[in-house]
Amino acid sequence: SQQGExxxxxxxxxxxxxxxxxxxxxxxxxxxxxxxxNSGRGLVHLILIRSNEREKxxxxxxxxxxxxKKSSSLLITASRAAxxxxxxxxxxxxxxxxxxxxxxxxxxTVRA
Amino acid sequence: DVKVTQSSRxxxxxxxxxxxxxxxxxxxxxxxFWYRQDPGLGxxxxxxxxxxxxxxxxxxxEGYSVSREKKERFSLILESASTNQTSMYLCASRRTGNxxxxxxxxxxxxx
Numbered sequence: 001s002q003q004g005e006x007x008x009x010x011x012x013x014x015x016x017x018x019x020x021x022x023x024x025x026x027x028x029x030x031x032x033x034x035x036x037x038n039s040g041r042g043l044v045h046l047i048l049i050r051s052n053e054r055e056k057x058x059x060x061x062x063x064x065x066x067x068x069k070k071s072s073s074l075l076i077t078a079s080r081a082a083x084x085x086x087x088x089x090x091x092x093x094x095x096x097x098x099x100x101x102x103x104x105x106x107x108x109t110v111r112a
Numbered sequence: 113d114v115k116v117t118q119s120s121r122x123x124x125x126x127x128x129x130x131x132x133x134x135x136x137x138x139x140x141x142x143x144x145f146w147y148r149q150d151p152g153l154g155x156x157x158x159x160x161x162x163x164x165x166x167x168x169x170x171x172x173x174e175g176y177s178v179s180r181e182k183k184e185r186f187s188l189i190l191e192s193a194s195t196n197q198t199s200m201y202l203c204a205s206r207r208t209g210n211x212x213x214x215x216x217x218x219x220x221x222x223x
Contacts, residue, residue, distance in 0.1 A: 033211050042116075042202055042214035043155075088155075090212075098143060098162055099170065100212065102155040 003027065004089045004103035012109045019076040021106040023089030024069075030097060032065055032072050035088045037105070043088065046074075079110045115139075118203050118215035125222050131190040133218055135203030141213070143206050144186035146170075146178065148199040149217075155202065161186055162208075193222045 004025045013019050023032070031050045035043040047063045049056045049072065056063045062075040076083055086105040093101045119134035137144065145160040147170075157170030159178040167178050175197060179187045186205075190197055198221050204212040 035212075035214075040200075040217070040219070042216045043204075043212070045211035045213065048211045097209070098160055098168075099145075099157055104154045 003029075003091055003093060003101040004032075006087070006089055006103045006106045008106060009104070010107045010109070012111065013079055015079060015081060015110055015112050017079055019079050019083070019108050019110075021074050021087055021108070023072045023074070023103055025072075025089075025091055026070065028067070029091045031092065033090045033100065034061075034063060034072075034074050035090060035102075037086045037088065039085075046087075076108070079108075081110050081112050084108060084110045116203055116205050116213050116215040118201075118218050120218050121216060123218055123220045125190075125193050125220065127194060127222055129190075129193045129222075131193045131220070131222075133188040133190075133201055133203075133220070135186045135188070135205075135215055136184055137186075137205040137213070138184065139205060139207070139213065140183065141205035141207050142183075143208060144180065145204045145206075145212065146176075146186065146188045147202045147204065148172070149202055150199050158188065195222050198222045 007022045033048045034046040037043045049065045060077045065072045088105045090100040090102045093099045116137045146158040147155045161167045161180040164183045177189045201218045203215040206212045
């Protein structure tokens with residue numbers, strides 16, 4: 001079963017605006033990861049944030065993690081048409097972290 | 113540039129055929145994974161391998177088997193393809209403790 005749930009399911013924004021999506025999960029984790037998938041392609045790893053970290057940046061991406069609320073957010077600043085994609089949060093399942101459970105994803109459309 | 117390469121982007125097979133999906137990574141990663149992705153069901157783990165010749169069942173292993181004879185190659189085998197195995201198949205690899213690197217996917221249609 002899926003451990004993570006993204007919200008919203010879909011998001012449409014104008015180029016240059018910021019996009020924020022959230023991920024909630026059910027059980028304690030030691031890390032949480034965000035991935036992007038362009039239509040019909042494989043997933044691309046964006047950021048891994050560990051349970052002892054609260055915020056992480058990578059270029060125009062900012063990820064936060066609140067372990068007390070069991071939630072994470074991904075912010076894309078100054079969005080571009082190329083950011084149009086589905087975004088997934090994923091987290092380890094079970095006692096080791098071999099297996100990842102992926103959420104259903106947020107579909108982001110950036111309008112020119 | 114590091115890569116996970118899946119042998120085919122698109123594949124059409126007949127019901128009952130034995131199907132081999134190949135995945136090769138050039139990053140010397142220990143762990144390799146096969147997922148399938150279906151609309152409304154998301155990504156589901158079929159099998160994974162944490163080292164050469166080691167394999168473990170994921171959430172939906174029925175109808176599939178895997179082989180990992182060399183560190184860089186992880187093969188998914190559909191023993192007797194069925195129409196409900198029509199899906200997008202994604203291979204991934206990673207070094208323990210890090211994020212996954214995915215291949216571009218194989219869209220398999222079983223007719």
